[in-house]
Amino acid sequence: MGLMDFLGKKLPGLGVDDAMLALSRGAVLVDVRTQREYEAGHAPGARPVDPKELQTDHVAAIFGDDPLAEHDAAIIVMCDNGLRSSVAAAQLREKGVLAECIAGGLIAWSRDGNPVIPGPYRRRR
Numbered sequence: 001m002g003l004m005d006f007l008g009k010k011l012p013g014l015g016v017d018d019a020m021l022a023l024s025r026g027a028v029l030v031d032v033r034t035q036r037e038y039e040a041g042h043a044p045g046a047r048p049v050d051p052k053e054l055q056t057d058h059v060a061a062i063f064g065d066d067p068l069a070e071h072d073a074a075i076i077v078m079c080d081n082g083l084r085s086s087v088a089a090a091q092l093r094e095k096g097v098l099a100e101c102i103a104g105g106l107i108a109w110s111r112d113g114n115p116v117i118p119g120p121y122r123r124r125r
Helices: 003-007 016-024 035-040 051-063 083-094 105-111
Strands: 028-031 075-078 099-101
Touching (some): 016 075, 028 051, 075 083, 075 105
Parallel strands (some): 028 075, 075 099
């Protein structure tokens, strides 16, 4: 039983299956955890982004200088448990971006049997 279960609240965001469907249709997976958390284990293809940079210039924070980036793609935001990512997704939506978080974050992702890989924190610049 998690804290949100104890409080009787459902976490905001997409279930893992719906997030996987969105990713298969071209959504971009963004990880808003710290460098240490990301390097310990992240979802394959997740782009590490500092949440503060999302507030200033979300396009540069997510896509860097990639000339082939699809700037209108939906954004799926992930953190450990869905709390930080729900805030980041809400901030993106306020800017008119199609964004949602994964309910339960990386914990739910891995619990559903999806891979979590360790690796370096590579920024898109």
